[in-house]
Amino acid sequence: MSNATQLIHSIPVDPLTGSLSVPIYQTSTFVQEAPGVNKGFDYARTNNPTRKVLEDVIAELEKGTVGAAFASGLAAIDAVVKLLKSGDEILAVDDIYGGAFRLFTQVYAKFGITVNFVDTSNVENVFNVVTPQTKLIWLETPTNPTLKISDIEAIAKVAKAHDILLCVDNTFASPVLQQPLVLGADLVVHSATKYLGGHSDLIAGLVVAKDPEVGAQIKFYQNACGNILSPNDSWLVIRGIETLHIRLKQQSKSALKVARFLEEHPQVEKVFYPGLESHPNHDIAKKQSSDFGGIVSFSLKEDTAEAAIKFVTSTKYFKLAESLGGVKSLLSHPATMTHKTIPVEKRRAAGVTDSLIRLSIGLEEAEDLVDDLVNAFNKTATATKIKEEAALT
Secondary structure, eight states: OOHHHHHHHTSOOOTTTOOSSOOOOOOSBOOOSBTTBSSSOSBTTTOOHHHHHHHHHHHHHTTOSEEEEESSHHHHHHHHHTTOOTTOEEEEESSOOHHHHHIIIIIGGGGTOEEEEEOTTSHHHHHHHOOTTEEEEEEESSOTTTOOOOOHHHHHHHHHHTTOEEEEEOTTTHHHHOOTTTTTOSEEEEETTTTTTOSSOOOOEEEEESSHHHHHHHHHHHHHHOOBOOHHHHHHHHHHHHTHHHHHHHHHHHHHHHHHHHHTOTTEEEEEOTTSTTSTTHHHHHHHOSSOOSEEEEEESSOOHHHHHHHHTSOSSSEEOSOOOSSSOEEEOGGGTTTTTSOHHHHHHTTOOTTOEEEEOOSSOHHHHHHHHHHHHHHHHHHHHHHHHHHHO
């Protein structure tokens, strides 16, 4: 069975009514025949039929045993960190999402959980910094926003040799392009707000565990802490998953065209896209992923925040926004948006320069997106010329 067919038919027909669309069970509680005697559901925080379908679907797509749906991607990350205890250490990718950085360093640091940020695209870096306190390796691959690629299989071997949990944030790739649990990871997280939902109309997070016991712990924290996904938003994610394969196929195709255009543009300093042969981790990406995704980042030769902000406010089809993964193309300036909570020195050391711009490729025609970028470059060049002429007068 192809991935596309599996994805579509992983979503079940409702056994009670035959409904082709999963019903939305908008209820807080369920009638019981006697105390503790029910139809598998008693209270909607603990379980809900619509949410359960989503959790079962994502577990199947990621080849895991247990899925859990949360109110946001950060809530999903939070549930994974709760597997740790005071004195434990997280070894995390250095080019990390700003929200995860904030959670690790400003919330869990208070409870005695430390974090060590390293460039995980080099496996030796991981091996060299593991300590007896390291209990969780945290990967984003591709990373946000410089799209570094980490060798999941190789790092999984390091993790297993030291009895460390390996969690992979699979938001950018999705189970359509990459399956970390098959490659040896223990946990996968998603901001389902992005590609899984796919329409920029919900906030959601997912965790999938390979081991049932680890999955049971995640489900315990989901119920005990109450960070659950609503039935309506669960249904929206299910609906988004139905078209995930075809969306990512088109977005990846267009992203490669956009990346190749940027690679040749005289105002561009560097392009970050694992589908380009020039990407330092291209071979690893090709080995562990079926395609390269819809995110492209690039830096300007004029390496200033001013130049980048001028660019991101000069596009027509690319909308300036914080998120990604929807049907409409978006762009952002990470240094002042998604990664502004990360100290400047750490941010720049990880490759997030002041002129770095992140593109999320939507479903528009690639030629129209390229034209939009051309116009933005022309506006930026004009603004720079006017500024230079003013300085001479």
